[in-house]
Amino acid sequence: MQHFFEKLVSLSYKGLSFLNGALGDKLASSPLGIEMGFYHAHQKLLLKPAYLRDYYGKHFELRPKVCILVHGLTHNETAWNFDDYSNYGSKLAHDLGYTPFYLRYNTGLHISDNGKMLNTLLASLHANYPIPISEISIIAHSMGGLLTHSACHYGLETSSAWVPKLKHVCLLATPHLGSFLERFANLTTGILARVPNWHTRLVGKAINLRSAGIKDLRFGYLKEEDWYGHNPDSFWHNTQTAVQIPAHVRYYIVSGSLTEDEKHWLNLLFGDVLVSSKSAKGAYNPELGIAFAPNNYRDFPGANHFKLLAMDEVYMQIKEWFEQAQ
Numbered sequence: 356m357q358h359f360f361e362k363l364v365s366l367s368y369k370g371l372s373f374l375n376g377a378l379g380d381k382l383a384s385s386p387l388g389i390e391m392g393f394y395h396a397h398q399k400l401l402l403k404p405a406y407l408r409d410y411y412g413k414h415f416e417l418r419p420k421v422c423i424l425v426h427g428l429t430h431n432e433t434a435w436n437f438d439d440y441s442n443y444g445s446k447l448a449h450d451l452g453y454t455p456f457y458l459r460y461n462t463g464l465h466i467s468d469n470g471k472m473l474n475t476l477l478a479s480l481h482a483n484y485p486i487p488i489s490e491i492s493i494i495a496h497s498m499g500g501l502l503t504h505s506a507c508h509y510g511l512e513t514s515s516a517w518v519p520k521l522k523h524v525c526l527l528a529t530p531h532l533g534s535f536l537e538r539f540a541n542l543t544t545g546i547l548a549r550v551p552n553w554h555t556r557l558v559g560k561a562i563n564l565r566s567a568g569i570k571d572l573r574f575g576y577l578k579e580e581d582w583y584g585h586n587p588d589s590f591w592h593n594t595q596t597a598v599q600i601p602a603h604v605r606y607y608i609v610s611g612s613l614t615e616d617e618k619h620w621l622n623l624l625f626g627d628v629l630v631s632s633k634s635a636k637g638a639y640n641p642e643l644g645i646a647f648a649p650n651n652y653r654d655f656p657g658a659n660h661f662k663l664l665a666m667d668e669v670y671m672q673i674k675e676w677f678e679q680a681q
Contacts, residue, residue, distance in 0.1 A: 376429030379463020380567040391460040408485040419489035422453040427497030432457035463566030470505025481517040492523035500529025505577040508598040525607040531637030533574040610635035611658035627660040
């Protein structure tokens with residue numbers, strides 16, 4: 356019976372996370388809006404030394420190396436769980452001596468707004484951790500990767516103390532070049548708005564209620580300047596600007612695809628269902644300040660966008676990368 360109620364509670368939080376992903380910018384100031392923080396057992400952690408030592412220290416040994424897990428659109432921190440409730444964070448705690456922290460945030464807000472908040476949150480964790488932090492690593496999925504870039508940008512801009520401690524950033528299926536599905540939604544609403552029929556225009560307006568966070572995925576907006584003062588519904592108009600990326604950080608890229616055949620038409624059109632391999636790789640773009648070492652890349656054929664969240668093969672690759680850099 357207890358397990359049943361735990362499942363029920365988890366499903367309710369998943370529903371709330373989905374709602375925030377779809378309409379989170381409109382829910383932010385309401386009781387339904389998710390507040391960013393590190394969570395454990397659906398409880399938001401207080402970033403105070405005594406609390407972290409007395410409460411969180413009962414669940415994970417507090418060590419100098421910290422790993423942050425950042426979920427993607429419409430998800431929460433439970434998205435990382437394997438069937439046995441282990442996850443990349445708990446596995447790294449066991450195998451490499453990391454202390455994991457699991458982020459939950461309102462994925463419907465602008466990525467830049469979440470980026471500023473994550474920068475502040477990481478600064479608070481760094482300042483209030485019961486022992487000195489020697490290393491911070493981040494594993495991020497999908498939108499979470501863009502959020503990580505945004506937080507790094509604002510961390511550099513504000514000279515946050517946590518940024519020099521950042522060592523590894525592993526990006527799983529992150530749409531660095533934007534999402535083709537959001538561009539399609541933009542195209543659809545643009546067409547429907549021009550049809551001289553109130554029924555189709557109403558459908559277009561309904562689709563256009565999607566959150567600011569989703570619209571940021573169109574081209575991968577990371578900074579406030581990318582969207583502020585611009586029409587978010589303008590037809591395929593890209594106003595993205597360059598971001599600062601910490602030069603000392605090791606970046607690792609993971610992508611997936613629908614079939615084992617790399618050149619299969621399904622892979623070429625849909626990638627892992629939501630993100631193409633080209634977008635995940637983040638093809639070098641000096642204007643945007645994004646460049647990743649080609650040898651730090653691994654594709655998992657036949658693994659869709661969501662399967663990458665909990666795969667033994669993905670974990671072993673992350674572990675290998677982290678170990679090689681010790």
